[in-house]
Amino acid sequence: MAKKQQNGNRVRDALRAGDELPDPASSPVGPEKKAKGGKKLESAGEQLAGLQEALYAEGIGGGQRSVLLVLQGMDTSGKGGTVGHVLGLVNPMGVQYAGFKKPTAAERKHDFLWRIRKKLPSPGHLGVFDRSHYEDVLVPRVLGQLPAAERRQRYAQINAFEKELTDNGTAVVKVFLHISPEEQLRRLTARLDRPEKRWKFDPSDIDARRQWPAYQKAYADVLKRTSTAHAPWYVVPADRKWYRNWAVAELLVETLTEMDPQFPEPAFDVDEQRAALQGVGVPA
Amino acid sequence: MAKKQQNGNRVRDALRAGDELPDPASSPVGPEKKAKGGKKLESAGEQLAGLQEALYAEGIGGGQRSVLLVLQGMDTSGKGGTVGHVLGLVNPMGVQYAGFKKPTAAERKHDFLWRIRKKLPSPGHLGVFDRSHYEDVLVPRVLGQLPAAERRQRYAQINAFEKELTDNGTAVVKVFLHISPEEQLRRLTARLDRPEKRWKFDPSDIDARRQWPAYQKAYADVLKRTSTAHAPWYVVPADRKWYRNWAVAELLVETLTEMDPQFPEPAFDVDEQRAALQGVGVPA
Numbered sequence: 001m002a003k004k005q006q007n008g009n010r011v012r013d014a015l016r017a018g019d020e021l022p023d024p025a026s027s028p029v030g031p032e033k034k035a036k037g038g039k040k041l042e043s044a045g046e047q048l049a050g051l052q053e054a055l056y057a058e059g060i061g062g063g064q065r066s067v068l069l070v071l072q073g074m075d076t077s078g079k080g081g082t083v084g085h086v087l088g089l090v091n092p093m094g095v096q097y098a099g100f101k102k103p104t105a106a107e108r109k110h111d112f113l114w115r116i117r118k119k120l121p122s123p124g125h126l127g128v129f130d131r132s133h134y135e136d137v138l139v140p141r142v143l144g145q146l147p148a149a150e151r152r153q154r155y156a157q158i159n160a161f162e163k164e165l166t167d168n169g170t171a172v173v174k175v176f177l178h179i180s181p182e183e184q185l186r187r188l189t190a191r192l193d194r195p196e197k198r199w200k201f202d203p204s205d206i207d208a209r210r211q212w213p214a215y216q217k218a219y220a221d222v223l224k225r226t227s228t229a230h231a232p233w234y235v236v237p238a239d240r241k242w243y244r245n246w247a248v249a250e251l252l253v254e255t256l257t258e259m260d261p262q263f264p265e266p267a268f269d270v271d272e273q274r275a276a277l278q279g280v281g282v283p284a
Numbered sequence: 285m286a287k288k289q290q291n292g293n294r295v296r297d298a299l300r301a302g303d304e305l306p307d308p309a310s311s312p313v314g315p316e317k318k319a320k321g322g323k324k325l326e327s328a329g330e331q332l333a334g335l336q337e338a339l340y341a342e343g344i345g346g347g348q349r350s351v352l353l354v355l356q357g358m359d360t361s362g363k364g365g366t367v368g369h370v371l372g373l374v375n376p377m378g379v380q381y382a383g384f385k386k387p388t389a390a391e392r393k394h395d396f397l398w399r400i401r402k403k404l405p406s407p408g409h410l411g412v413f414d415r416s417h418y419e420d421v422l423v424p425r426v427l428g429q430l431p432a433a434e435r436r437q438r439y440a441q442i443n444a445f446e447k448e449l450t451d452n453g454t455a456v457v458k459v460f461l462h463i464s465p466e467e468q469l470r471r472l473t474a475r476l477d478r479p480e481k482r483w484k485f486d487p488s489d490i491d492a493r494r495q496w497p498a499y500q501k502a503y504a505d506v507l508k509r510t511s512t513a514h515a516p517w518y519v520v521p522a523d524r525k526w527y528r529n530w531a532v533a534e535l536l537v538e539t540l541t542e543m544d545p546q547f548p549e550p551a552f553d554v555d556e557q558r559a560a561l562q563g564v565g566v567p568a
Contacts (some may be wrong), residue, residue: 057483084375091368093383093414095376130377181566192558198550199341206560212567266482274476276490282465283496 059124
């Protein structure tokens with residue numbers, strides 16, 4: 001237990017967004033090799049499943065807390081794969097997934113946080129956002145459609161929104177999946193070469209790739225302006241899928257370990273219920 | 285492929301609801317032993333994950349089809365465990381879980397299918413109902429609150445509703461998890477004995493157990509009246525969790541294999557996109 005507490009921030013501390021981005025193929029903390037990473041993911045998965053069950057049970061018992069994992073990153077950075085390999089480790093009953101595409105005409109009529117709020121996780125749940133409100137400070141900025149003043153206003157709105165969430169018991173874990181342009185080229189090429197992967201490709205991915213430096217600049221600004229004490233950003237080197245999976249799983253395990261979700265106390269007398277149960281016997 | 289087609293209904297045919305319920309600890313089809321069952325679940329899981337990905341891709345490409353798994357059964361029959369062990373085998377992006385508890389005051393003001401319709405799976409998704417509209421012909425009947433005429437009316441409404449779903453491309457897989465009263469006693473006792481399981485126990489579980497014969501009668505009637513050609517019931521012997529998991533996974537695999545979901549044809553010229561991608565090169 002003491003050890004757990006001592007190391008409770010190890011991965012979060014090592015991956016917290018700083019002034020410099022790590023090498024997308026590096027291991028700032030944790031396993032260096034795939035074989036080790038796979039084993040460590042397995043044990044992180046068991047921890048995560050147990051912690052998630054406790055959080056779910058706490059929610060059933062009336063608890064209000066939840067976790068929101070926000071996944072951001074360039075196309076092919078592995079948002080969907082992370083959902084499959086990390087969130088896939090826990091009971092789907094406790095997971096709430098929401099993907100955010102380009103806002104629809106109806107959504108654009110509202111404040112940019114409107115559609116986000118509707119998808120926040122319920123108490124006891126592990127929510128995951130595959131893209132998020134951060135798209136609304138990234139895409140329009142790169143397209144030259146977001147004046148600096150409005151951008152600053154959105155940052156302030158995001159920070160206030162996330163403060164509201166954390167104040168109300170939702171731990172917000174924001175992850176930037178950081179890949180290299182070389183790795184993206186390999187992955188986009190694979191999506192074109194393999195027929196069963198083509199559905200993941202969209203011609204607009206190439207437009208975004210053309211804007212790579214502008215996106216990197218926009219991301220750097222986002223990481224700087226919206227990494228707060230209540231909701232810091234983590235940068236996960238994501239060129240190696242096994243490292244990415246392990247790192248995101250560990251970020252969730254550390255977060256949930258700190259939350260220390262509690263199985264609720266029964267609202268009934270256990271001995272009384274045991275006696276009642278025995279009294280029923282085995283019906284014919 | 286020929287073999288697949290020949291055996292494509294093997295598990296569905298064997299588990300389809302008939303006049304008699306199978307022994308809850310039997311294997312009407314498939315593995316007899318736990319070790320074999322575990323291995324077979326693993327391979328069914330791989331098939332299921334692949335089929336689910338194709339269905340999801342089909343949905344992204346504009347396809348309207350989906351799957352709805354309806355789980356019913358007495359308390360402790362393993363609805364939640366099935367979700368964890370079977371739906372947990374596929375990417376959570378493609379799974380939509382909905383649990384139905386006792387209807388709220390607001391829900392009771394509407395037709396009983398109102399709250400159900402709101403939770404139907406989106407195109408390309410694998411929806412799972414943990415309890416369902418069937419609660420509304422089971423519970424009120426056992427409590428003596430559903431006159432026979434109204435019950436018959438609800439059966440007709442359910443059959444029409446499910447016909448509408450299947451006509452519109454949603455495969456409906458209805459599973460009755462069949463446990464013995466002896467096994468339920470063991471599981472309820474375990475929930476009381478183990479503090480980390482107590483949150484799953486509700487004193488009303490004992491009331492329902494007291495009504496065991498009435499529930500069995502109500503279930504038999506439901507299986508008879510609502511097992512239709514478009515949406516038959518399957519009875520899964522569920523005293524052994526490994527058998528239950530394997531059987532439900534196989535029912536889904538057979539259903540999806542028959543649907544034969546298709547990766548969508550690209551809406552772009554692959555060679556053109558490949559050239560465009562190479563043209564961008566590696567941004568600095």
